[in-house]
Amino acid sequence: MPSVIKAENLRFAYTRVPVLEQVSFDVQMGDYVGIIGPNGGGKTTLLKLILGLEKGEGQISLFDTPLAQFKAWQKIGYLAQKSPVSQSRFPISAEEVVLMGLPNRCGSRPSVSELKQVHEAMQRTRTREYAGTIFHDLSIGQQQRVLLARAIVSNPQLLILDEPSTALDAQSREMFFDLLGELNKKHHVTILLITHDTGEVGKHISKFMYVDKTVIFFGTKKEFCHSEAVAKHLGPFAQHTIDHLHNHHGHCPLGEACEECAHDHPHLGGPHV
Amino acid sequence: MFEFLSYSFVQRGLVAGTFVAVACALLGVFLVLKRLSLIGDGMSHVCLTGVAVALLTSTSPVYMSVPIVMVASAGIMKLTQKFKIYGDAAIGIVSAAGLSIGLLLTSLAGGFNTDLLGYLFGSILTVSFSETVLCAILLMVVLACLFAFYRYLVSACFDAPFAHTRGVPVQTVNTGLVMITSVAVVLAFKVVGIFLISALLIIPPVAALLISRTFKQVLVWASAFGALSVWAGIWISFVFNIPSGAAIILVSLIILLGAYTWSKLGGVNAR
Numbered sequence: 171m172p173s174v175i176k177a178e179n180l181r182f183a184y185t186r187v188p189v190l191e192q193v194s195f196d197v198q199m200g201d202y203v204g205i206i207g208p209n210g211g212g213k214t215t216l217l218k219l220i221l222g223l224e225k226g227e228g229q230i231s232l233f234d235t236p237l238a239q240f241k242a243w244q245k246i247g248y249l250a251q252k253s254p255v256s257q258s259r260f261p262i263s264a265e266e267v268v269l270m271g272l273p274n275r276c277g278s279r280p281s282v283s284e285l286k287q288v289h290e291a292m293q294r295t296r297t298r299e300y301a302g303t304i305f306h307d308l309s310i311g312q313q314q315r316v317l318l319a320r321a322i323v324s325n326p327q328l329l330i331l332d333e334p335s336t337a338l339d340a341q342s343r344e345m346f347f348d349l350l351g352e353l354n355k356k357h358h359v360t361i362l363l364i365t366h367d368t369g370e371v372g373k374h375i376s377k378f379m380y381v382d383k384t385v386i387f388f389g390t391k392k393e394f395c396h397s398e399a400v401a402k403h404l405g406p407f408a409q410h411t412i413d414h415l416h417n418h419h420g421h422c423p424l425g426e427a428c429e430e431c432a433h434d435h436p437h438l439g440g441p442h443v
Numbered sequence: 444m445f446e447f448l449s450y451s452f453v454q455r456g457l458v459a460g461t462f463v464a465v466a467c468a469l470l471g472v473f474l475v476l477k478r479l480s481l482i483g484d485g486m487s488h489v490c491l492t493g494v495a496v497a498l499l500t501s502t503s504p505v506y507m508s509v510p511i512v513m514v515a516s517a518g519i520m521k522l523t524q525k526f527k528i529y530g531d532a533a534i535g536i537v538s539a540a541g542l543s544i545g546l547l548l549t550s551l552a553g554g555f556n557t558d559l560l561g562y563l564f565g566s567i568l569t570v571s572f573s574e575t576v577l578c579a580i581l582l583m584v585v586l587a588c589l590f591a592f593y594r595y596l597v598s599a600c601f602d603a604p605f606a607h608t609r610g611v612p613v614q615t616v617n618t619g620l621v622m623i624t625s626v627a628v629v630l631a632f633k634v635v636g637i638f639l640i641s642a643l644l645i646i647p648p649v650a651a652l653l654i655s656r657t658f659k660q661v662l663v664w665a666s667a668f669g670a671l672s673v674w675a676g677i678w679i680s681f682v683f684n685i686p687s688g689a690a691i692i693l694v695s696l697i698i699l700l701g702a703y704t705w706s707k708l709g710g711v712n713a714r
Contacts (some may be wrong), residue, residue, distance in 0.1 A: 216632075217606075221602050221604075221607070222607065222608075223606050223607060241610060243610040244609075244610060245611050248604075248605060248608045249600075250604060250605065254601055254602035254605065257653065258489055259653050260476060260601055260656055261652060261656060261660070261661050262601060262602075262657070262658055263598070263657070266597075266658070268602070269594075270594075270597075270598045270602070270605065270606070270609065271609070272609075273609060273610065274594045274595050274598055274606075274609055274610070274611055275594065276591050276592065276594075287695050299714065304656065320605070
């Protein structure tokens with residue numbers, strides 16, 4: 171599988187104490203990676219390093235191109251943790267916000283094809299009805315969906331999302347993760363997602379990355395349950411509750427993998443805890 | 444009532460004042476939304492250093508101040524980016540440095556004189572022809588940048604990290620914005636005086652933001668308010684024989700009050 175993100179020996183520090191060190195991993199085309207870890211563990215910093223928003227030590231390549239030379243930003247969609255205008259009233263409509271996701275060019279008027287792409291993205295995130303509304307006047311959840319439309323409007327091959335579901339209600343969250351799942355499965359979009367919502371997202375993701383100052387674990391869900399490194403870091407109970415107990419519907423998201431885990435770890439109470 | 448318009452120095456002042464006010468209003472929209480509006484205040488204090496150096500060396504205060512204010516602006520940017528100092532603190536540091544160096548040089552030059560007071564409080568009627576041309580060039584540059592890079596500017600202003608991931612050179616956009624503002628600030632000190640420059644950058648955009656629904660409306664209203672402030676301010680200063688700089692800013696404050704009232708009484712932002 172071709173590499174989408176390759177990181178080697180990353181190190182980053184805001185002060186003298188490193189936030190991240192000895193970080194190496196290789197995300198491949200079609201991966202759906204759930205990044206988990208404690209608060210302050212460096213998850214958001216890691217995404218910022220990948221996007222070039224922070225500069226650290228080590229090597230990062232995007233689509234086999236070193237980050238410094240990478241120009242094909244339309245291949246990447248990004249949704250940050252915080253809404254960009256939480257305090258001030260920026261006079262811009264939801265449609266104009268989504269338009270920002272397309273490559274910038276000179277002039278101010280969007281072309282017909284650009285508007286078509288914008289409306290399609292808004293349709294997919296069910297935000298078309300807010301197209302003319304001032305972004306600031308939308309609820310936080312609606313803003314987040316508009317920002318997701320902005321992230322996917324350029325039909326990216328890689329989506330980088332930092333806790334995107336925090337402000338969403340249950341219905342929107344389900345729609346949100348179903349859309350991500352569809353993008354990953356049908357369109358082979360590689361997804362890198364920081365989340366604490368491990369139950370909902372567990373249905374779709376293919377790999378876990380556990381980050382706490384460094385990458386403690388990176389592998390499939392099945393490997394996660396058997397990882398000694400994770401068990402050592404989290405303890406065996408938490409290692410499995412990340413995937414199992416957080417499922418709000420009471421169904422195990424792992425299917426076969428779950429049965430295996432339950433077999434290995436009967437203290438968890440079986441596959442449908 | 445409008446016989447003062449027959450004087451050529453008044454006409455020149457009006458034209459130059461309008462160019463500068465519109466340029467400041469357009470730049471101010473981005474500075475206000477980026478929460479950098481006080482950078483004009485910091486730059487204006489640095490103007491005092493430029494004026495003092497010019498008075499000491501008998502050179503043109505405008506031409507002497509442009510490079511000095513640009514260097515100071517670069518200093519503000521460097522302090523915020525490189526040393527991670529908050530923007531307002533960086534502006535405060537550079538502003539204090541500009542003011543103290545200016546006062547020191549003024550004292551070395553033999554204290555305050557009428558020339559300096561003219562720069563402190565504005566002397567729009569002493570604007571020269573070459574300065575008027577400079578004001579016109581400034582406005583043309585601002586408008587050209589706005590038309591050419593509108594989407595880059597709005598994107599970098601709305602969400603800089605995301606704009607970076609679209610390939611927008613956010614750093615270059617910010618530097619360009621601040622450097623053009625440096626020139627606008629220097630040209631504006633003839634119009635309203637060093638003490639009131641920042642008002643030209645802040646008040647018309649804030650009033651426009653109160654009554655506009657779209658970004659383009661903000662730009663149009665801010666420009667209109669800036670120009671109206673200059674015209675009405677100069678007329679009032681003639682009729683009531685008061686300083687033009689103060690009159691211009693008082694008019695802009697009245698416009699702001701009107702915009703606020705309108706927005707509260709059922710304007711677009713009424714909630």
